[in-house]
Amino acid sequence: MDPFVPELRRILWFGLTLPANSIVMYSKENTRELQKITEAFIKKMGAAGMTASDAENLRDVLRFHEYRYYVLNDPLIADFEYDHLYKALEKIEAADPALITVDSPTQRVAKGLTKEFPTVQHLVPMLSLDNSYNGDDLHDFDRKARELTGLPVIEYCVEPKFDGGSISLIYENDMLTRGATRGDGVEGDEVTTNIKQIRSLPLSAKFSSYGLQQVEIRGEVLINKTNFAKYNEYLTEQGLSPLANPRNAAAGTLRIKDSAEAAKRNLEAFVYHVSYFSLIQGKKIPDALLTHSGSLAMLWELGFRSPQQEKKLFKGIEGVINYCSEFEAGRDDLPYEIDGMVIKVNDIALQDKMGMTSHHPRWAIAYKFKARQGTTRLLKIEYQVGRTGAVTPVAKLEPVAVGGVTVSSISVHNEEYIREKDLREGDMVLIERAGDVIPQIVKSLPDVRTGEEKKIEFPTVCPECKSKLFKEAEEAVWRCINIECPAQVVERIIHFVSKDAMDIRGFGEANVRKFYELGLLKDIPGIYTLNFDTIADLEGFKEKSIQNLKSAILQSKQQPLHRLIYALGIRFVGETTAKTLAQTVSHLLEFKNYSLEALQNLEDVGPKVAGSIHHFFSNKSNIAMLEHLEELGLSLKNEKKQIPSATGLAGQTFLFTGTLPTLKRSDAENMVEENGGQILSGVSAKLNYLVVGEDAGSKLEKAKKINSVKIISEAEFLQIIGKK
Numbered sequence: 001m002d003p004f005v006p007e008l009r010r011i012l013w014f015g016l017t018l019p020a021n022s023i024v025m026y027s028k029e030n031t032r033e034l035q036k037i038t039e040a041f042i043k044k045m046g047a048a049g050m051t052a053s054d055a056e057n058l059r060d061v062l063r064f065h066e067y068r069y070y071v072l073n074d075p076l077i078a079d080f081e082y083d084h085l086y087k088a089l090e091k092i093e094a095a096d097p098a099l100i101t102v103d104s105p106t107q108r109v110a111k112g113l114t115k116e117f118p119t120v121q122h123l124v125p126m127l128s129l130d131n132s133y134n135g136d137d138l139h140d141f142d143r144k145a146r147e148l149t150g151l152p153v154i155e156y157c158v159e160p161k162f163d164g165g166s167i168s169l170i171y172e173n174d175m176l177t178r179g180a181t182r183g184d185g186v187e188g189d190e191v192t193t194n195i196k197q198i199r200s201l202p203l204s205a206k207f208s209s210y211g212l213q214q215v216e217i218r219g220e221v222l223i224n225k226t227n228f229a230k231y232n233e234y235l236t237e238q239g240l241s242p243l244a245n246p247r248n249a250a251a252g253t254l255r256i257k258d259s260a261e262a263a264k265r266n267l268e269a270f271v272y273h274v275s276y277f278s279l280i281q282g283k284k285i286p287d288a289l290l291t292h293s294g295s296l297a298m299l300w301e302l303g304f305r306s307p308q309q310e311k312k313l314f315k316g317i318e319g320v321i322n323y324c325s326e327f328e329a330g331r332d333d334l335p336y337e338i339d340g341m342v343i344k345v346n347d348i349a350l351q352d353k354m355g356m357t358s359h360h361p362r363w364a365i366a367y368k369f370k371a372r373q374g375t376t377r378l379l380k381i382e383y384q385v386g387r388t389g390a391v392t393p394v395a396k397l398e399p400v401a402v403g404g405v406t407v408s409s410i411s412v413h414n415e416e417y418i419r420e421k422d423l424r425e426g427d428m429v430l431i432e433r434a435g436d437v438i439p440q441i442v443k444s445l446p447d448v449r450t451g452e453e454k455k456i457e458f459p460t461v462c463p464e465c466k467s468k469l470f471k472e473a474e475e476a477v478w479r480c481i482n483i484e485c486p487a488q489v490v491e492r493i494i495h496f497v498s499k500d501a502m503d504i505r506g507f508g509e510a511n512v513r514k515f516y517e518l519g520l521l522k523d524i525p526g527i528y529t530l531n532f533d534t535i536a537d538l539e540g541f542k543e544k545s546i547q548n549l550k551s552a553i554l555q556s557k558q559q560p561l562h563r564l565i566y567a568l569g570i571r572f573v574g575e576t577t578a579k580t581l582a583q584t585v586s587h588l589l590e591f592k593n594y595s596l597e598a599l600q601n602l603e604d605v606g607p608k609v610a611g612s613i614h615h616f617f618s619n620k621s622n623i624a625m626l627e628h629l630e631e632l633g634l635s636l637k638n639e640k641k642q643i644p645s646a647t648g649l650a651g652q653t654f655l656f657t658g659t660l661p662t663l664k665r666s667d668a669e670n671m672v673e674e675n676g677g678q679i680l681s682g683v684s685a686k687l688n689y690l691v692v693g694e695d696a697g698s699k700l701e702k703a704k705k706i707n708s709v710k711i712i713s714e715a716e717f718l719q720i721i722g723k724k
């Protein structure tokens, strides 16, 4: 039987057809059918609602859309539509738990914490790969392969070498029964619950259509670069230490005890090898498993993300070498990290003939890209003071080239990070620059210590102004709380003139530092009283540049109030909160009279933010500074507040998440504001609409838990504001 033409099952209520049992293979026809059923379901939800008889079809539909989203990266429905369908299935299953199947999309969600991960034995040991670094190495590999097989030309399959954590999966009778980490290659940790959180891995797959009963497959778990950056941002916000690279993040997540937490990290997986299979009685080995490329195609057909589109076949090694270089050149454009390519003899019978060493198969080799890791010496730690007084330790390194970039200093974040990594001055350290990720210290190398290394003592006083440092209980960061501290003053001025704040072009960080050091600029109001005669005498300042600077400073006086508020650098007040504040008052100094409670009543302002705003406006020197700016011609008034503008959305709050199909986020936000609505920065009960695009993450999850928040698509948003 052709495995791609499964038996068909009639779906009575639509007269549409789907494969015989609930695990669907995604041929073109199936795609059309599934999409029709999806649309009918979406319509039906608005009307009569779902019934128990819909459970199986709903599961098929949900699986199909998971596949479109997570494997093909090409969704056919909006996230919120998926969510509605998912909720409908959850409701049906909750009403009648007998309807639940182990591979239902609702069954990925785990309950409770895993106590420990049992050790399990792999059906076939997970070997490593031999490495090659250049064309000569690959020529050697090809020569040996020809010798071992006795063939003049060999066909190779070349695919990316994914840089994550390796996994081994067992499917039995089409169901995922076990997922394990590599461990020592013979035994690994059983991490099935966390593996189930990876939506690009199907919980069931129709291996039986290939005559297979039990299958062990290998793959790599990854976190893409965007999700990794988001995750590190989140860690930093929480005062925790960021992770060195996506590989550590992915591998670490597999062993996390709380699978709900694992789900949040949005792991992805590629599968690239069938290491073991047993046949259903009476079936013969399927043609797909006679070649490596056939196995990749089979996995792809079954709904896995295999490197089906990335792989390429070559007769002989020359094409292989070119393909490896091509891929290396485009490495940074990929959404996930790869550290090389894997070259595999395509014919499985030849693979068996060539065999393996105890370490690696003789029929495959990794071609490693230029290293993005390097070792160097940590010379000393310097401390930088930011505009909010946060003291950040920075490791000064003996310069080292890593992936084409020379690195000589790296942030080491906070005191705890230094302790966790056991860093000492004089240590040799391993550093890594993972793609577009900022370089990080992976670890120190204690084995090569000489005894001369010095323990790092975090300062107790500010390195700039010598006032005592403070740390709040739940924070990792030490702070200088002297607002006159010169380092903070300079950083505040740099922020004030920056592009997203008052946007004073031609000022820039270097000029702020120079003018400050020369005593020409002491504080923010000083920007507006600069002595240009003195500046004209400085090296590098021509008449034209002075003219430009003068006019940029003058123009900045016209900036709207929300930009000025943001430019003040009040802790926790980002651009969105600045807009909220600007809309609240007619004159900025009205905030002097706002109580903490009144501030907290503002849309989008929680206790932490309110505390910071209150603190700012209770400080006499801040008020004096604002009065001074007003005297200098800056407007503290909310010019717009007096003029009622478009009010179609008055009182309505919006938030955007994910990538919108057609609108730029900033344009969409402007549309809301132009229509009298308001943008919030986070999901709360105060939010009326969450507009979701592609890749919507935690905001959507949170919004789903608050009944009053309406989750809408871009199209619906455009309808609301009357653009469609």
Ligand code: IVH
Pocket: 127, 128, 129, 159, 160, 161, 162, 163, 165, 166, 167, 219, 220, 272, 273, 342, 361, 364, 366
């Ligand atoms: S094949 C017996 N293919 O790289 C064949 N491995 O450094 C085993 N890896 O342990 C591996 N991408 O975890 C293979 N496309 C790919 C791979 C790949 C990443 C990992 C795998 C292996 C390690 C060796």
